[in-house]
Amino acid sequence: MKRIPIVQGQFRVVDEPDVMITTVLGSCVAVCLHDCIARIGGMNHFLLAEPSPGNFTSQQDMQRYGIHAMELLINEMMKRGASRHHLRAHLYGGANIVAGLGNIGSTNAAFARRFVQTEGIGIGHCDLGGRHARRVEFRPYEGKARSAVVAESPPIAFQPRLFAATGDIELF
Amino acid sequence: MPAASAIKVMIVDDQVSMRAMIRRTLQDLGFRNMRDKGSATDALVAVKADRVHLIISDYNMPDMDGLQFLEAVRKDPVIGKTVFIMLTGSADRDVVQKAAALGVNNYVVKPFAAAALREKIERVFGELT
Incomplete structure (x- = not known):
């Protein structure tokens, strides 16, 4: 079985068998x-629900x-031949793991539910919320x-900002 | 300087959630006169019946896509000159070229920030008040 990890x-x-x-x-x-x-399926992995009103976020x-x-x-699924009317969704994640980070997880979970309901997509398996990381x-x-609780923290996918390589850089 | 509130807008996207987000973004920019449709076919009928100043349409839609919609608008003797802004994905460079050939007024690459949408609209209408 071919495994494709996403972050x-x-x-x-994917539209072929023996892929996870x-x-x-x-x-x-x-x-x-x-x-x-x-027989087409796909998975995404997102950090936040939607921008707040008036939030002039960068692209x-x-x-x-x-x-x-x-x-x-x-869009990618439809491009490969899927039909919006045949879609079914499984939802995972949205845990509130780190104290002090507010309820980002709950907001994300609520968004995912609301989105699929608004778009008329049926919900299959749903494992949202809680306080633990999950492997899906x-x-x-x-x-x-399927999902399982894991002890490890999910990888942090933020790209560190690099200094512009102009002039001398003083390291301290 | 046109008032955003005076511009009549038609939003076309097959996703309900995206139409709602575009509406909210336009509302933040001062737009008040908005309507939306989930398909280009429905939007074409609607803008023929009730003309608008600006069409903001997604490219990636089933049945009639954004390019076909643009072509149909441009061919129509009554609504042919309606301002048309296309929303495209980042990988749709050829779509932008085709849209330009068909007479699109501007395009916005998704995902877009409110400032980017405002800038593209202002390039066509001038600074909004």
Whole structure:
């Protein structure tokens, strides 16, 4: 079985058997979509739900939001032949792991539920909330998904900002 | 300087959530006169019946996509000159070129920030008040 790991901000769509998409989630959410007729499935992994009103976020930041992650996933699935009417979603993640970070996980979980309901997509397996990280495994061709609590923290996918390589840099 | 509140807008996207987000973004920019449709086919009928100043349409839609919609608008003798801004994915460079050939007024790459949408609208209408 071929395994495809994804991290925050990524998504994958697969239309062949013997492939598993995997990810590890904390407060992030992964939505697994499956079209049982076309036998196409895909999974995304997003950090935040949607920008707050009046938030003039940069384009780079916008890519972390679920609303765009969902669109990218649905568009790619439809491009491969899936039909919106046949989609079914499995939802995972949205844990509130770190005290003091507010309820990002709950907000993400609520967004994922609201999104699929608003778009008329049926919900299959749903494992959202809690206080622990999860590992998610999804077989996109078969549409089978499962999650398990893990002790490890999910990887941090933020890209560290680099100094511009101009002039001398004083290290201290 | 046109008032954003005076511009009649049609938003076209097959995702309910995306239409709602575009509406909220436009509302933050001062737009008040908005309507939306989930398909280009429905939007075409609607803008023929009730003309708008600005169409903001997604490219990636089932049935009639954004390019086909743009072409249909441009061919129409009544609504042919309606301002048309296309929303595209980052990998759709060829789509942008085709849209330019068909007479799109501007395009916005998804995901977009409110400032980016405002800038593209202002390039067509001038500074909004």
